[in-house]
Amino acid sequence: xxxxxxxxxxxxxxxxxxxxxxxxxxxxxxxxxxxxxxxxxxxxxxxxxxxxxxxxxxxxxxxxxxxxxxxxxxxxxxxxxxxxxxxxxxxxxxxxxxxxxxxxxxxxxxxxxxxxxxxxxxxxxxxxxxxxxxxxxxxxxxxxxxxxxxxxxxxxxxxxxxxxxxxxxxxxxxxxxxxxxxxxxxxxxxxxxxxxxxxxxxxxxxxxxxxxxxxxxxxxxxxxxxxxxxxxxxxxxxxxxxxxxxxxxxxxxxxxxxxxxxxxxxxxxxxxxxxxxxxxxxxxxxxxxxxxxxxxxxxxx
Amino acid sequence: xxxxxxxxxxxxxxxxxxxxxxxxxxxxxxxxxxxxxxxxxxxxxxxxxxxxxxxxxxxxxxxxxxxxxxxxxxxxxxxxxxxxxxxxxxxxxxxxxxxxxxxxxxxxxxxxxxxxxxxxxxxxxxxxxxxxxxxxxxxxxxxxxxxxxxxxxxxxxxxxxxxxxxxxxxxxxxxxxxxxxxx
Numbered sequence: 001x002x003x004x005x006x007x008x009x010x011x012x013x014x015x016x017x018x019x020x021x022x023x024x025x026x027x028x029x030x031x032x033x034x035x036x037x038x039x040x041x042x043x044x045x046x047x048x049x050x051x052x053x054x055x056x057x058x059x060x061x062x063x064x065x066x067x068x069x070x071x072x073x074x075x076x077x078x079x080x081x082x083x084x085x086x087x088x089x090x091x092x093x094x095x096x097x098x099x100x101x102x103x104x105x106x107x108x109x110x111x112x113x114x115x116x117x118x119x120x121x122x123x124x125x126x127x128x129x130x131x132x133x134x135x136x137x138x139x140x141x142x143x144x145x146x147x148x149x150x151x152x153x154x155x156x157x158x159x160x161x162x163x164x165x166x167x168x169x170x171x172x173x174x175x176x177x178x179x180x181x182x183x184x185x186x187x188x189x190x191x192x193x194x195x196x197x198x199x200x201x202x203x204x205x206x207x208x209x210x211x212x213x214x215x216x217x218x219x220x221x222x223x224x225x226x227x228x229x230x231x232x233x234x235x236x237x238x239x240x241x242x243x244x245x246x247x248x249x250x251x252x253x254x255x256x257x258x259x260x261x262x263x264x265x266x267x268x269x270x271x272x273x274x275x276x277x278x279x280x281x282x283x284x285x286x287x288x289x290x291x292x293x294x295x296x297x298x299x300x301x
Numbered sequence: 302x303x304x305x306x307x308x309x310x311x312x313x314x315x316x317x318x319x320x321x322x323x324x325x326x327x328x329x330x331x332x333x334x335x336x337x338x339x340x341x342x343x344x345x346x347x348x349x350x351x352x353x354x355x356x357x358x359x360x361x362x363x364x365x366x367x368x369x370x371x372x373x374x375x376x377x378x379x380x381x382x383x384x385x386x387x388x389x390x391x392x393x394x395x396x397x398x399x400x401x402x403x404x405x406x407x408x409x410x411x412x413x414x415x416x417x418x419x420x421x422x423x424x425x426x427x428x429x430x431x432x433x434x435x436x437x438x439x440x441x442x443x444x445x446x447x448x449x450x451x452x453x454x455x456x457x458x459x460x461x462x463x464x465x466x467x468x469x470x471x472x473x474x475x476x477x478x479x480x481x482x483x484x
Contacts, residue, residue: 078420082427089339090434092332092442132426235437 004301005232008225012153015218019160022214026164026207029200030171040170041163048162056155060119063111067254069099069121080127083136084120087143090233096120096146105252106130109265110142111151118146123254130243137239141230141266148229150222157218164211168204175201212285219287227294228301237298244298248291267291322455326464329446333467336439340470343431344379344392350428351376351399354421358402361412368405372398392432399425436470443467 027041055062074081080098088095096110096118106126112118120142130138145151231237247267254269268288355369362369375395382391403422406412413419447466450459458464 078423079427082423083430086427086430086434089343089431090438090441092336092438136430233434 002232004228004297005225008221008228012218012221012225015214015221016153016156019157019211019214019218022207022211023160023163026167026204029203030167033197033200033204034171034174040167044163044166044170047166048159051162052155052159055158056113056151059151059155060112060117063109064099064119064121067101067109067121069101069119072098072100077127079132079135080122080139083132083139084143087136087140087233091143091147093118093143093147096143100124100127101254103254105254105269106247106250107254107265107267107269108138108142110145112146113151113155114149115146120146125250125252129246129250133236133239134243134246137230137234137236137243138266140233141226141240143233144226144229145222148222148225150226153222154215154219157215161208161211161215165208168207171204216285216287220289223288224294224297227298231298231301237301241295241298244291244295318454319458322458323462326446326449326455326459326462329442329449330464330467333439333442333446336435336442339435340432340439343428343435344388347395347425347428347432348376348380350421350424351395354402354418354425357415357418357421358406358412361409361415361418362405365405368398368401372402374398396429440469443469 023041027038030040031038072080077098077100084098085095093115096112096115097120099119099121101107101121101123103123104125105123106129108120108122108126110118110120120139122138126138127135227240231240234240244267254265265288268286351372355373358365358369372395375391375398379388379391379395382388406418449455450464450466
């Protein structure tokens with residue numbers, strides 16, 4: 001358990017590091033081709049960071065409104081409140097705001113930029129279908145997202161994707177309007193110039209796709225981490241294993257989920273992704289690892 | 302001149318590192334004390350719930366006098382218990398008595414259907430969880446603190462200012478079994 005948590009944290013840090021390298025690579029490539037990479041980077045970074053900051057500070061409100069969540073009444077949903085309070089004692093976190101989503105599909109998500117502004121939401125389907133131990137395991141997983149600052153991690157990932165996409169876009173437009181020509185005159189003195197030029201263009205075309213894949217890889221890594229640190233709270237892996245099995249067997253779709261909020265839920269909320277998750281290629285575009293792999297990781301604890 | 306600046310920077314950095322590590326140790330030590338008192342808070346909560354539970358059960362199963370009296374007695378002893386060892390012992394007895402009470406409720410369908418009873422049952426179950434969780438949090442915090450005291454470089458500061466290792470809470474085998482109530 002402790003080893004898994006440490007390994008997951010290392011892998012997330014590594015992914016973010018690779019992300020930064022890609023951003024740097026894009027800057028270098030553009031600089032080589034049109035000698036405006038740094039300016040492009042500054043413009044792209046300002047835009048992406050501003051947008052991300054706004055979404056970061058409103059992440060909880062937006063996510064809750066998009067999934068049509070309403071506050072959970074402490075008397076009507078006593079068990080939900082009690083379980084979260086217990087887990088908060090175990091983790092030393094303040095109690096998050098609790099929400100209900102009226103939906104038959106069992107699922108749950110956590111949001112909020114830090115533990116003080118955190119919110120948890122569960123569907124009515126989850127409350128119905130899970131027994132006490134399983135529900136506790138799911139809530140521990142969600143609370144772990146809060147504890148691990150996953151909204152912050154994902155915001156950083158999304159910001160980097162934004163920077164890369166914007167820069168690649170700037171570049172392609174610039175090239176389209178004839179910016180390349182001036183550049184060729186400058187580079188003609190190097191025999192390898194054209195070759196590097198082609199490599200640079202190819203890299204810039206593929207950079208946004210690679211960045212997306214990286215974002216999903218980070219998201220999947222954070223799911224494994226939340227599973228492991230959730231179990232650190234309950235000290236009972238079988239609880240989460242049986243909850244995940246129930247989630248796997250259930251094929252109902254969360255109506256209020258969308259691609260924008262998919263990475264927040266405990267499992268893939270959308271039907272399309274659930275069905276196609278088996279193929280290797282689609283797996284790279286999934287925000288969650290396959291449930292069987294998650295169960296295997298838990299059984300190895 | 303240059304050497305002077307370098308020496309100054311090194312001294313400032315050393316002071317900052319020292320302050321951060323010292324404060325970290327103090328914060329963890331205070332958190333341990335807080336975690337320990339949280340255990341008492343949760344036990345208190347459990348004691349407060351029991352009279353209500355006994356009253357509710359009495360209404361449906363008044364002739365189960367012996368079991369009910371056991372619970373009341375165990376509860377009173379737990380409230381009066383002094384010192385960690387005696388306290389743990391008394392809480393174990395109380396846990397056993399409560400388990401019997403809930404086992405008994407299986408025989409009374411009316412009682413099991415009573416919303417008040419169900420509410421109390423939920424409250425007690427979650428309080429049991431909280432007792433366990435607060436002990437777990439205490440132990441997790443002690444683990445973090447002891448790790449810091451034993452590892453380089455914070456062990457140097459711990460040694461200088463007499464930060465001593467803390468002991469883990471160790472439940473008895475019986476206390477580890479939370480009385481799970483099947484619904």
